[in-house]
Amino acid sequence: MNFTFTKEQLMIQQMAKEFAEKYLEPVAEQVDRENKIPDEILKGLAELDLFGIPYAEEYGGAGGGYDGYVLAMEQISRACSGVAMTISAHSLSLSAINVFGTEEQKKKYMTPACKGEHIASFAFTEPQTGSDPKQLATTAKKVGNEYILNGTKRFISNANWPGVAVIFAVDDQTGKPSGFLVEKFCEGYSISEPWDKIGMHGGQLLDIYLKDVRVPAENMLGGPSMGYPILQLGISFGKVGVSSTALGGILAAYEEGVKYATEKMHRDAPISKFQAVQLRIADMAIKYEAARWLTYRLGCLANNVKDPRAFAKEAALTKTFVCDTMVDVARISIDIHGSYGLMNDYKIAKIYKDAIIGPEIEGVADMQKLIVAGVTLAERK
Ligand SMILES: Cc1cc2nc3c(=O)[nH]c(=O)nc-3n(C[C@H](O)[C@H](O)[C@H](O)COP(=O)(O)OP(=O)(O)OC[C@H]3O[C@@H](n4cnc5c(N)ncnc54)[C@H](O)[C@@H]3O)c2cc1C
Structure with missing residues (x-):
């Protein structure tokens, strides 16, 4: 048992603290009022690799581990919760790809996301359910070498940013949920206005509408029924x-x-x-x-x-x-x-x-x- 931070952990914590105090604190009130994170903040986070802290450098990450991630996130959230929420939802998606993705999927989707060029989403919740995978209503129908996705996803963080979304849908081949890597804003992808949520402003929540979205079969994550x-x-x-x-x-x-x-x-x-x-x-x-x-x-x-x-x-x-x-x-x-x-x-x-x-x-x-x-x-x- 060792409760002392390593040099690397202290460095990540200090770097995030300095960024948070210098750049986030001065805009926190504005982010709360406008429910929008300024572009220069997103750019600053990307420059410091804060969109990819835990992930390996070969996928564009900072190689800081989840121990470094929690230290940085604490400092970011202390200054501006909406920015932390955005990174948290983005990292949820990337962690799923990191564990279940093929080498090609990781290189293609994690690299731009870790570099902050894209912001990722993870879309499970639907109007009928947020807790029960058996009630998923979004469908994925296999046609040739593609899946056609139809359905509505509710309260999805970061659905307004370009990048990858891990989308869960019931796959017609198995009748069970599978995960698909969908490029947001592809044909058939559209979003609602942001929900007017009570707090954590800046991190936006939107519904996603999927209308005949065509996903190459190779974009299934982790294999059939792995949802x-x-x-x-x-x-x-x-x-x-x-x-x-x-x-x-x-x-x-x-x-x-x-x-x-x-x-x-x-x-x-x-x-x-x-x-x-x-x-x-x-x-x-x-x-x-x-x-x-x-x-x-x-x-x-x-x-x-x-x-x-x-x-x-x-x-x-x-x-x-x-x-x-x-x-x-x-x-x-x-x-x-x-x-x-x-x-x-x-x-x-x-x-x-x-x-x-x-x-x-x-x-x-x-x-x-x-x-x-x-x-x-x-x-x-
Ligand atoms: C800020 C924010 C960000 C979010 N981001 C995302 C996102 O990025 N992606 C995403 O997919 N979703 C996201 N969501 C949605 C969120 O994850 C779901 O709303 C949440 O999981 C709860 O689902 P629900 O609201 O449908 O509640 P329900 O599942 O309907 O639950 C309602 C109540 O019923 C109880 N309940 C339900 N099922 C059971 C059971 N089996 N046993 C006992 N009790 C039960 C629950 O305890 C709860 O009290 C976000 C929501 C918010 C507010």
Whole structure:
């Protein structure tokens, strides 16, 4: 057991922190207001290889591992959650391709995405379901050497950017879900207006409409009927991104609470003089440390997944704890702010709106607990 960072880990963390403080913090309010990430920010992220931190250099990545990824994502999210959410959804897609893709697929689709020339998507959710692969209604019909995809995908992050989308559809050859690599904005691909979601602005959510989209058979990911394993393992990797995004939110909420407690005056002394406020500061510190080490540990585990089921449990329990903790810490920080914390002029109000998103995405909190219990019970057999 070693809780000391390596030189490389410190370097990635420091580089992301500097970028976040210098470039993201000054535009965070604008990103929230306009629900759009400025082009120069995307360019800056790409220049620092922040779109491909965990992946091998031969596929355009930075070779920083998932341990480096969580450290960088925490800093990015602390400054601007919408940017972190964009990278998290992008990395969910790339992680699935990284594990299940052929050499050609990885070179073709990961390289421009890791370099930030493209932003990737992962499209599972549909109007009927977000949790149950058996209810998928999107179809893939084999015609000659192609599949023809038809259906609607709901709430898909990054669907507005060009790049690859991993799209799940029921394959008519097997009657089961398979994954397909679709180039966004190909013929038959269209999108809705962005959903007006409550928080994490900048990261956009759109519906995707697939109308007779022709996909070469070689763009099937992982082989026929592999949809479910791709979904399970892909989403486990996705939870590394969601957990580190929530971790950055916890840090931001904690810092805002401490700042307010030391600046807000009551009878000529800061409110941090009150023991009740000090207890809240301690609660935030305790919760941040617990969430932090659980998330860093998940990053290290993601570097070397031998048993997808065991990893699914670790990812699910980390994601549940860290996302729930972000809601708790944002709430505690609001208590320190009193009514000011409910005003949109204060950063903590935005953080709270971001916080309540985490438990509902990449598998709702209840489903995470069912995964944890299911694997735990199976391990005892
Ligand atoms: C910010 C954001 C980003 C997103 N990005 C993406 C994306 O990039 N790609 C994508 O595919 N989706 C994305 N989504 C969609 C999201 O992943 C789904 O909405 C989520 O998984 C939940 O699905 P649902 O809303 O259909 O809820 P449902 O699955 O309908 O669940 C609703 C409720 O029913 C309960 N429930 C459902 N099934 C069971 C069961 N079997 N046992 C017990 N309880 C159950 C759940 O616990 C929950 O409380 C995103 C959503 C948001 C808000």
